[in-house]
Amino acid sequence: MSNLLQLSSLDLSNNQLSGTIPSSLSSLSFLGFLDLSSNNLLGVIPYTGHMTTFDAIAFTGNPGLCGPPLPVKCSGDDDKKQGNDDSNDKGLFDNWFYLSLGLGFAAGILVPYVILTVKTSWGDVYFDFVDQVIHKLLRLTHKQGINHGQQRMIPRRR
Structure with missing residues (x-):
């Protein structure tokens, strides 16, 4: 399927397909419409490349599918988040930035006041x-x- 580079629409809904979604679908950059709903697909949705542009509607009706864009989380997602959590590092950086900004502002106001009163x-x-x-x-x-x-x-x- 990865050889169909010019494919712009793919509707495989209601076909009783089973198995996992091939990751080669993410390389189809011209694919503007995708409907894999109401099948027996299972596993993690390959949410990379062009596959990130499709809504959850394209995957509904497949009780075995999990991961974004579906609200169903995969069983191994919690383990991955604990091992490599870059968003937590960014939040920590933001917290330190705002803390230092506030402390710098307070020091800029308080130090001259204290000097002038003492x-x-x-x-x-x-x-x-x-x-x-x-x-x-x-x-x-x-x-x-x-x-x-x-x-x-x-x-x-x-």
Whole structure:
């Protein structure tokens, strides 16, 4: 069957077929429609290559089939997941990433606060600087008036 590379549709439903699904079906890249429903097929569905594009409807009615895309899990799936679980490693990486992100943010906020409260001379210098900047900004905006630098409509008091 793997020699039928141009095959675009395969309907083998209701044929009382038995045995396993050949893995060579996954190499048929032009296969757009597949229906193997209502047969006596059994074993694991070869869920690789082009076979990942077909829905569970294509395999229903085969009580011996298991694995994706069917909701029926195969008996050996739990053993494989315990032996090689890359998704758990990725989740662990994500957890460490978000933990370090949160701790870095907290440290960025708390460290300056603690320094300014403990070392009062630094706090005084910092807040004096902030007060001077705000005072200069307010004087600048007051000189320009409400008209944002345009000629004043109301005469200035002396």
